[in-house]
Amino acid sequence: MNLSQIELSWIKHSIFGLMKIISENCSGVIGILVLSTFLSISFLPPILAQPTVGSDSSNLQMERAKDIVLELVYDDQNQPQYYSSEIFTQVCETGECKPVRIRLNWDLLGNYLNYAMPKGSILTKMDHIPFNATDYQKFASILNDRYSVLEDFNLSQLKGPKEKATVQEIDGITGATPKSIENAIVPGAVYTCYTIWHLAHVSIKDTILEKSQLLRNEEILYHFIDHENSDYQRWAIDNIFQFFRHSQQLVDQVLHLFQSDKVFLKKHILQQIPDSLLAQRSIQNLLWPQYPGLSYSLQLILLRRYSDIPVDQEVKDLLESYRSQSNQEQLSLFQLIRTSH
Amino acid sequence: MRLYLSSLYFILWQLPLFAQDQILIEAESFEEKGGWLIDQQFFDIMGSSYLLAHGLGTPVGDAITKLKVAEGGDYHVWVRTKDWAPFPVGPGKFSLLIGDVYEKSFGATGQTGWQWYDGGLVKLQNQTEVGFILKDFTGFDGRCDAIYLTRDHTFKPPHDQGVLHNWRKELLGLGRVPKDAGIFDLVVIGGGMAGTCTALSAARQGLKVALVQNRPVLGGNNSSEIRVHLMGRTDQNDFPVLGRIVHELDNGDPGNANPDGKRYGDERKEQIVRLQPNLSLYLNLHAYAVETEGNEIRTVIARNIETNEELRFPARLFADCTGDGTIGYLAGADYRMGRESKAETGETYAPDEADDFTLGTSNLWHTSIQDSPTSFPETAWALTFSDEYYLDTDKADWQWETGYGNFNTITQAEEIRDHNFRAIYGNWSFLKNNKSDKYGHHKLDWVAHIGGKRESRRLMGDYILNQNDCTGEIERQPDGFVTATWTIDLHFPDPENQKYFEGEEFFAATKHIRVAPYNIPYRCLYSRNIGNLFMAGRNISTTHVAFGSTRVMKTCGMMGELVGFAAGLAIQHNTSPRGVYENHLNELTSMVSGVKYSRP
Incomplete structure (x- = not known):
C-alpha cells in the first residue's frame, strides 16, 4: 500500500x-x-x-x-x-x-x-x-x-x-x-x-502507526508512559529513547519504571536504552545497585549492555561484591566489564 | 536386576583389564529407582539414557544399587550430570552416597551441558558389598547419567561424544557384535501410532515382524506418557480398509493432557500387539545404529534403556517410524529438515527463503484441586512471569510448545524439554504465589517428562507431497491411498508470547488452513535412496507445509497400515518398496480396496 x-x-x-x-x-x-x-x-x-x-x-x-x-x-x-x-x-x-x-x-x-x-x-x-x-x-x-x-x-x-x-x-x-x-x-x-x-x-x-508518530509530543509520552496498555508504554519508551533522550524529565520517567515490578517492561528498557544514556554516571548509579534483585535474564541483559561501555570504578567495585552468587557466564561478562575502559 | 548384577560382575571379573581399578555404573541401571525416572530421549545426542528426579518440586525417593568391590583402595569418584537450568544455578541438586563413607552433592553448579564432575576420593574395602544412593533434594529434575570410580587419580573420563561412546561401550562390555533378536521380514522401529499400525498390518500379511520401541509403553504421542489425542478422520477414506487398525487402537478421545492416563489406552495397544501372531514386541529398546550393505540396511542395533544390553535385528525390510527419521538418517537416507522456499516448492504457504524453522515440542501438564491450600516454591531459575504476562490456566493444551527454529528439535531436544519445564514451573510458581485466590488449592499433578515432538527430519521418498497435493491443485496420484483430512496446521509462536519471550517462546498459535480430503501417495512412504526402507508417521516424504497436514496420528496410523500391506507384497514378490509401486500397484490397490486381486 x-x-x-x-x-x-x-x-x-x-x-x-x-x-x-x-x-x-x-x-x-x-x-x-x-x-x-x-x-x-x-x-x-x-x-x-x-x-x-x-x-x-x-x-x-x-x-x-x-x-x-x-x-x-x-x-x-x-x-x-x-x-x-x-x-x-x-x-x-x-x-x-x-x-x-x-x-x-x-x-x-x-x-x-x-x-x-x-x-x-x-x-x-x-x-x-x-x-x-x-x-x-x-x-x-x-x-x-x-x-x-x-x-x-x-x-x-x-x-x-x-x-x-x-x-x-x-x-x-x-x-x-x-x-x-x-x-x-x-x-x-x-x-x-x-x-x-x-x-x-x-x-x-x-x-x-504513521499517524500516531505525528501525535508524538511530550504530553502524549507522559500520558502513555504510565498507561495501563503495555504496548502504549513500550511505544512511549521507544520514542523517548529515540527522540527525547535529552529530556531529563522524560528519561527519568522511564527509569522510574525500572523501580517497578514490571519485569517485561524493565527488560524492554534495558534492551532499548541507548548507549549514550547507559554511559551516564547517574544512570549507572541507578541501575547497578538493583542488579541483585533482577531476574537472571535481566542480569544478563544488563551485563551484556555494559560489556563494551565504560563503567565507573564504583560500579566495578560493586560487581566484585556480586561475584559469589554468579555463574560462569556472568563471571565472564564481569571480566569484560572490569577490563573495559 | 539379577541380570544387571551379573553384568556388573561381568565387568568386574571378566574384564580384568578394568575390573581391578575402575567401575562404571550407569544410573539408569540402578537396582531400585526410587522415584527417579529413566529418560532415554536424548540418547542420540548424549549417548546414554539417564535418571531424572521428576518430582514436580517434591524430592523423589532414593535410587539405590549395590555392587561388590573386587579390590579395595582409594577410588577417584566422577559423576556425569548436568545443571539443567544454570540461571544462575539450577534446582537439580542431588547427592551421591557411597556406603557410609562418602557423600557429595552434584547437579547445581551453574555450568552448562553434560559434564563429568570430580567427586573427590572414596576409600573402598576389598571384597565388600557397597551401596550407592542417589538422593534427590528438590524434585526439580536433577539428573544423573553415570558414576565412574577409578584408582587412576590422573585419569579424567572422556567428554568428547565419540570417544565417550566407545569408552562407555568398552566398560559395559558391549564391544562385541550383539546377539541377534531373530530373523525378521520386517523390523519396525518406533512404537507410536504409525509404528504400531505398521507392525500389526504387516504381521497380518503373514510377515515375521519385530516392533522396537524405546519406551515401556506403546502409543508415542498418544501414550499416557505424552497424552495427545488422536486427530485426523478415518470416516472420509477413499479406501476404507485403511483405518481399521487405527480404530482397534483408538481408546476414545480423552483430549490433551487428561488427568487419567489410562484413557490413552496403553494397555489396549500393548494387548493387541501381544496377541498378534508373527509379531514380536521389544519395549525399552532404543535403536541407535544400523549396519548397511550397498544401499540397503541389513541390521538395526538397539540398546536397552535400563540394562544397556544390546540386540541386533536383521531383516529384509525396515520401517522407520521413529518420528525423527533416525534409522534413515543413520543409513544415509536423503532427508530434509526445516522449511523449503516458495521458489522451490511452489507453495503459497512456504516462506520466501528456506530456513530451519520447525514446529516444536510440547510437555503437557495438568493440576487438581485439593481440599486444603497447597504451596509451590519460588523458582528463580525458571522463566519469570509477572502481572504483565502470565498464562492463567490450570492445565496445558497443545499451545505449550517450544521449538520454532529457536532450538534444533534433534540436537537440542533436551534444551527444548527443559525450556518447557522452565516455562511450566515458572508460570505455575507465579500463579501459586501471586494468584492464590484462584490457585491456592490447586496442585501440580503431572508434567510430562517425555516431550511430544511434532517435527524434525522428513525422509525423502520417490514422491514429495506438497501443499498443492493437499489442496487439490495437483491431480490425485494413482498411488494416493491414505486419505488425510487435517488442516494444514503450521504452528508459530503466539505473538503475545513472542512479545515477552522473543527468541525463547514457549506458547504457540496456528492457522487452520482447511484441505479437501486428499490422498497421500504410497511413494511418500519409502526412501528414495535406501532400497529397503519404508517410513510412516511424521517423518514421511513431504514438504514442511504438507507435513502440517499429514502429521496427525490417525493419518500416521493409516500410513502404517498401508506400509504393512506393501511390505507383505514386497516379501511375497521378493521385491523392494519401490518395486511394489512399479510392478504391483494394482495388487496394492486391490488390497486397500478390500477386493480380491485378479491377475490380469
Missing part, C-alpha cells in the same frame, strides 16, 4: 465533537489544518470505493484503503483514545455484491478493536439475504481473529474454478469458496468477510 496516496481526514472528536482536523496527506505530513466548530463526523460523506472492473485484487485493496476516512477520538481528559472510521465499500471486483457500510475501531497503534453497524446498515449474504444473529456473531469472531487464514489469501484466490461452484458456496457472484478458508468466513459472505477483515487488520495499521 502506498501511504503517500492515502487521503485522510482527522477529526478531533471530543465528547462534544467540536474540532475537526482535515489533512490532505500527500507527503505523509499534515498539510492543511482546518478548525471547524460544531462539525460532527456525520457531515463527512462516506466515500464509496469504485474499483476498476478487472483490476487485480491488490489494486482493489489499495483503492479501498485510499478512501478511508480516519477519525481520532479523544477521551474526556482530551487524550487520544482510539481511531474510528465509517467505511462504505464495495466488497467484490465486479460490483455485483451489495456495498457494505460499517464502522471499524482501532487502538492508537493500529490494532483492531471492534466494529459497529451504523444505523440503518446491515450486512448481507448471497442474493442479498441479511445476516442473522448467528452470522453477526461469527462475523465478530472472524474480525477478532488477528491471525485468520484470510491474511494469506488475495482476492483472486477466493474464486475456485467455475465448474466447482455451488449455490451454497457463492457470495453473490460465481466462484467456489476454497476449502481452506471455510472456517474463516460467514457462509455466503466470503467477499464481505475478506474485505472487512483486511481493512481491519492489514490495510490501515501502518497508516495509523
Whole structure:
C-alpha cells in the first residue's frame, strides 16, 4: 500500500465533537489544518470505493484503503483514545455484491478493536439475504481473529474454478469458496468477510502507526508512559529513547519504571536504552545497585549492555561484591566489564 | 536386576583389564529407582539414557544399587550430570552416597551441558558389598547419567561424544557384535501410532515382524506418557480398509493432557500387539545404529534403556517410524529438515527463503484441586512471569510448545524439554504465589517428562507431497491411498508470547488452513535412496507445509497400515518398496480396496 496516496481526514472528536482536523496527506505530513466548530463526523460523506472492473485484487485493496476516512477520538481528559472510521465499500471486483457500510475501531497503534453497524446498515449474504444473529456473531469472531487464514489469501484466490461452484458456496457472484478458508468466513459472505477483515487488520495499521508518530509530543509520552496498555508504554519508551533522550524529565520517567515490578517492561528498557544514556554516571548509579534483585535474564541483559561501555570504578567495585552468587557466564561478562575502559 | 548384577560382575571379573581399578555404573541401571525416572530421549545426542528426579518440586525417593568391590583402595569418584537450568544455578541438586563413607552433592553448579564432575576420593574395602544412593533434594529434575570410580587419580573420563561412546561401550562390555533378536521380514522401529499400525498390518500379511520401541509403553504421542489425542478422520477414506487398525487402537478421545492416563489406552495397544501372531514386541529398546550393505540396511542395533544390553535385528525390510527419521538418517537416507522456499516448492504457504524453522515440542501438564491450600516454591531459575504476562490456566493444551527454529528439535531436544519445564514451573510458581485466590488449592499433578515432538527430519521418498497435493491443485496420484483430512496446521509462536519471550517462546498459535480430503501417495512412504526402507508417521516424504497436514496420528496410523500391506507384497514378490509401486500397484490397490486381486 502506498501511504503517500492515502487521503485522510482527522477529526478531533471530543465528547462534544467540536474540532475537526482535515489533512490532505500527500507527503505523509499534515498539510492543511482546518478548525471547524460544531462539525460532527456525520457531515463527512462516506466515500464509496469504485474499483476498476478487472483490476487485480491488490489494486482493489489499495483503492479501498485510499478512501478511508480516519477519525481520532479523544477521551474526556482530551487524550487520544482510539481511531474510528465509517467505511462504505464495495466488497467484490465486479460490483455485483451489495456495498457494505460499517464502522471499524482501532487502538492508537493500529490494532483492531471492534466494529459497529451504523444505523440503518446491515450486512448481507448471497442474493442479498441479511445476516442473522448467528452470522453477526461469527462475523465478530472472524474480525477478532488477528491471525485468520484470510491474511494469506488475495482476492483472486477466493474464486475456485467455475465448474466447482455451488449455490451454497457463492457470495453473490460465481466462484467456489476454497476449502481452506471455510472456517474463516460467514457462509455466503466470503467477499464481505475478506474485505472487512483486511481493512481491519492489514490495510490501515501502518497508516495509523504513521499517524500516531505525528501525535508524538511530550504530553502524549507522559500520558502513555504510565498507561495501563503495555504496548502504549513500550511505544512511549521507544520514542523517548529515540527522540527525547535529552529530556531529563522524560528519561527519568522511564527509569522510574525500572523501580517497578514490571519485569517485561524493565527488560524492554534495558534492551532499548541507548548507549549514550547507559554511559551516564547517574544512570549507572541507578541501575547497578538493583542488579541483585533482577531476574537472571535481566542480569544478563544488563551485563551484556555494559560489556563494551565504560563503567565507573564504583560500579566495578560493586560487581566484585556480586561475584559469589554468579555463574560462569556472568563471571565472564564481569571480566569484560572490569577490563573495559 | 539379577541380570544387571551379573553384568556388573561381568565387568568386574571378566574384564580384568578394568575390573581391578575402575567401575562404571550407569544410573539408569540402578537396582531400585526410587522415584527417579529413566529418560532415554536424548540418547542420540548424549549417548546414554539417564535418571531424572521428576518430582514436580517434591524430592523423589532414593535410587539405590549395590555392587561388590573386587579390590579395595582409594577410588577417584566422577559423576556425569548436568545443571539443567544454570540461571544462575539450577534446582537439580542431588547427592551421591557411597556406603557410609562418602557423600557429595552434584547437579547445581551453574555450568552448562553434560559434564563429568570430580567427586573427590572414596576409600573402598576389598571384597565388600557397597551401596550407592542417589538422593534427590528438590524434585526439580536433577539428573544423573553415570558414576565412574577409578584408582587412576590422573585419569579424567572422556567428554568428547565419540570417544565417550566407545569408552562407555568398552566398560559395559558391549564391544562385541550383539546377539541377534531373530530373523525378521520386517523390523519396525518406533512404537507410536504409525509404528504400531505398521507392525500389526504387516504381521497380518503373514510377515515375521519385530516392533522396537524405546519406551515401556506403546502409543508415542498418544501414550499416557505424552497424552495427545488422536486427530485426523478415518470416516472420509477413499479406501476404507485403511483405518481399521487405527480404530482397534483408538481408546476414545480423552483430549490433551487428561488427568487419567489410562484413557490413552496403553494397555489396549500393548494387548493387541501381544496377541498378534508373527509379531514380536521389544519395549525399552532404543535403536541407535544400523549396519548397511550397498544401499540397503541389513541390521538395526538397539540398546536397552535400563540394562544397556544390546540386540541386533536383521531383516529384509525396515520401517522407520521413529518420528525423527533416525534409522534413515543413520543409513544415509536423503532427508530434509526445516522449511523449503516458495521458489522451490511452489507453495503459497512456504516462506520466501528456506530456513530451519520447525514446529516444536510440547510437555503437557495438568493440576487438581485439593481440599486444603497447597504451596509451590519460588523458582528463580525458571522463566519469570509477572502481572504483565502470565498464562492463567490450570492445565496445558497443545499451545505449550517450544521449538520454532529457536532450538534444533534433534540436537537440542533436551534444551527444548527443559525450556518447557522452565516455562511450566515458572508460570505455575507465579500463579501459586501471586494468584492464590484462584490457585491456592490447586496442585501440580503431572508434567510430562517425555516431550511430544511434532517435527524434525522428513525422509525423502520417490514422491514429495506438497501443499498443492493437499489442496487439490495437483491431480490425485494413482498411488494416493491414505486419505488425510487435517488442516494444514503450521504452528508459530503466539505473538503475545513472542512479545515477552522473543527468541525463547514457549506458547504457540496456528492457522487452520482447511484441505479437501486428499490422498497421500504410497511413494511418500519409502526412501528414495535406501532400497529397503519404508517410513510412516511424521517423518514421511513431504514438504514442511504438507507435513502440517499429514502429521496427525490417525493419518500416521493409516500410513502404517498401508506400509504393512506393501511390505507383505514386497516379501511375497521378493521385491523392494519401490518395486511394489512399479510392478504391483494394482495388487496394492486391490488390497486397500478390500477386493480380491485378479491377475490380469
